[in-house]
Amino acid sequence: MTMNAEKATAPSAGEHRGPCPALNTLANEGYLPRSGLVTGDQLVKAINERLGLATSIARILADAAVKDFGKPGENGEIIVNLADLVKHGVIEHDASLTRPDSRDGDAGPVCPPLLDQLLGLSRDSKTLTLEDLATAHQLRIAQSSAGGRSVSIKAKALGLFEAAILYEVLRRDGEIAIPEAREFLGKEQLPAAFVRKEIGWGVLLTTAAKLVAMGNSPFSAAKRRADELAAKPAPAGCPYPHGSGGKPS
Ligand code: HEM
Incomplete structure (x- = not known):
């Protein structure tokens, strides 16, 4: 997977997006796999290279996502599905700026x-x-x-x-x-x-x-x-x- 900037496109059917506007953006742009199935290293690289956050910050966020949501992918690599991040109470929380509370509806897409x-x-x-x-x-x-x-x-x-x-x-x-x-x-x-x-x-x-x-x-x-x-x-x-x-x- 090359992590080059491409024209941002909305996800196609079968591509996974979640409640984080930044990770969805990186996947829409092809900095993360458009599938929305991402490794910890891909998260760190994309967040640092495209958004400018220090690698040490990106690594803490990515490690938290991998620890809570990582599952073995097709080739055995640990993968995070961006859609899984919507699970309430892990990272997803109430009182989001642009998402409804999960008890009220789907907290994944922007409202x-x-x-x-x-x-x-x-x-x-x-x-x-x-x-x-x-x-x-x-x-x-x-x-x-x-x-x-x-x-x-x-x-x-x-x-x-x-x-x-x-x-x-x-x-x-x-x-x-x-x-x-x-x-x-x-x-x-x-x-x-x-x-x-x-x-x-x-x-x-x-x-x-x-x-x-x-x-x-x-x-x-x-x-x-x-x-x-x-x-x-x-x-x-x-x-x-x-x-x-x-x-x-
Ligand atoms: C591995 C890295 C990251 C993970 C696992 C992650 C995860 C999440 C999750 C689960 C939410 C939903 C929280 C909620 O509103 O209930 C969220 C929201 C958000 N994330 Fe990320 N995020 C990451 C990196 C980033 C980065 C680099 C940015 C930089 C702009 C960012 C910006 C935001 C913003 C602004 C929201 C709030 C959206 C809202 O309140 O409506 N995130 N993120």
Whole structure:
């Protein structure tokens, strides 16, 4: 399997995709096998070469996926099926930015109304700032907690890490352009203007810490805004029923 950039194409029948927009994108582009059946080494190489994450970060993520989901493939190599990542409570969690909670429907495919909600948090309708992402994360936690349900600390921490990684991978000049966020999260392909940056632990942890501060301080604008928005009804059209492949009922 050559891991060269090809034109991104949506998966064909029999090709597996899961709840991670980044891994789906890498498979759609051919940086990972389009089949969606991937080895740990392929994950590390594709994440580092295409998205710029340090090999040490990619290795931790890949090892976790292999440990939890690896199965012997046709030639005995240990393979992860991207679709298996949807199993709830391992990595997949509640309060995702663009996926419904698994108890409500299929948490694999992007849920367009949730994507619209996320992009609608842009204050200038052009870009998402880190503060917008902090708002989005808190809003989803509040929406998932409605009716006395609870969101686990693990789910909150994973969601925070994903928001930080999303910001670092897609940001240019400190913000994510809305069309680029829509292309990545909605179409699962990297925007033409995408620029690979070297992303190490330092920058990622600093961004995660900023998200914690912005999202949890009672006086922060992100927290206030999330609380206000959470009082309104959650987006219509989600959840999708199980097995619908992401199609509204
Ligand atoms: C081996 C590496 C990786 C694995 C196993 C993995 C796995 C997952 C899983 C299972 C989810 C679903 C969580 C949920 O929303 O319930 C997820 C979401 C996500 N992943 Fe990955 N991921 C990996 C690498 C990456 C990378 C490199 C990025 C960089 C952009 C990324 C970005 C995201 C984002 C932004 C979400 C959140 C989607 C949402 O909340 O709607 N992931 N990932």
